[in-house]
Amino acid sequence: MGVRSLAVGALGVVLGLAFSTNAIAAEKKMVNYVVKNGAIAKSLTGKPGNAANGRKLAINRKKGNCLACHKMPIPEQAFHGEMGPELIGVAGRLNEGQIRLRIVDPKFFNRDTIMPAFYKNTGFTRVLKKFKGKTMLSAAQIEDLVAYTMTLK
Numbered sequence: 801m802g803v804r805s806l807a808v809g810a811l812g813v814v815l816g817l818a819f820s821t822n823a824i825a826a827e828k829k830m831v832n833y834v835v836k837n838g839a840i841a842k843s844l845t846g847k848p849g850n851a852a853n854g855r856k857l858a859i860n861r862k863k864g865n866c867l868a869c870h871k872m873p874i875p876e877q878a879f880h881g882e883m884g885p886e887l888i889g890v891a892g893r894l895n896e897g898q899i900r901l902r903i904v905d906p907k908f909f910n911r912d913t914i915m916p917a918f919y920k921n922t923g924f925t926r927v928l929k930k931f932k933g934k935t936m937l938s939a940a941q942i943e944d945l946v947a948y949t950m951t952l953k
């Protein structure tokens with residue numbers, strides 16, 4: 801086990817704790833969505849999200865916290881994590897539906913990923929009682945993040 805994998809493990813634990821204690825669990829009643837060809841084609845809310853709000857959620861440590869693991873074009877924030885791939889240019893690699901499923905449930909692609917499933921209410925291994933049966937983000941927040949991520953051409 802190298803230094804890097806140790807560091808990955810430690811960060812995973814730290815982030816896991818941060819998420820389980822701080823995340824404001826948003827919704828109890830989930831929207832049903834359809835996964836087809838590795839993508840969720842339809843907006844969870846039936847409407848497009850707000851990219852400016854998505855950018856704020858990506859920075860917010862108690863919400864998306866995407867910056868903790870991904871480098872993004874957000875120069876006013878000093879710390880950008882490197883556990884995940886750079887999201888600069890991701891909208892050129894993936895389409896909207898593929899990005900939506902990666903935010904909703906990255907475990908669909910990789911069961912062992914350290915990226916949290918932001919719109920899932922089952923299958924968590926450690927979860928505080930008050931978050932049981934709830935998603936980390938609301939459907940509207942997911943759509944705001946999708947809209948923001950789609951600007952990263």
Ligand code: HEC
Pocket residue numbers: 815858864865866867868869870883884885886887890893899902903906909910912913914915916918945949
């Ligand atoms: C705890 C670290 C972590 C956090 C927090 C995180 N991600 Fe990720 N993300 C990853 C990793 C690692 C991958 C690589 C895929 C894998 O692990 O299977 C990834 C992959 C992705 C991908 C696919 C990128 C590609 O080029 O294929 C997207 C899109 C993405 N994340 C978006 C987000 C967004 C948006 C947020 C915030 C809501 C977020 N991630 C939060 C770790 C994280």
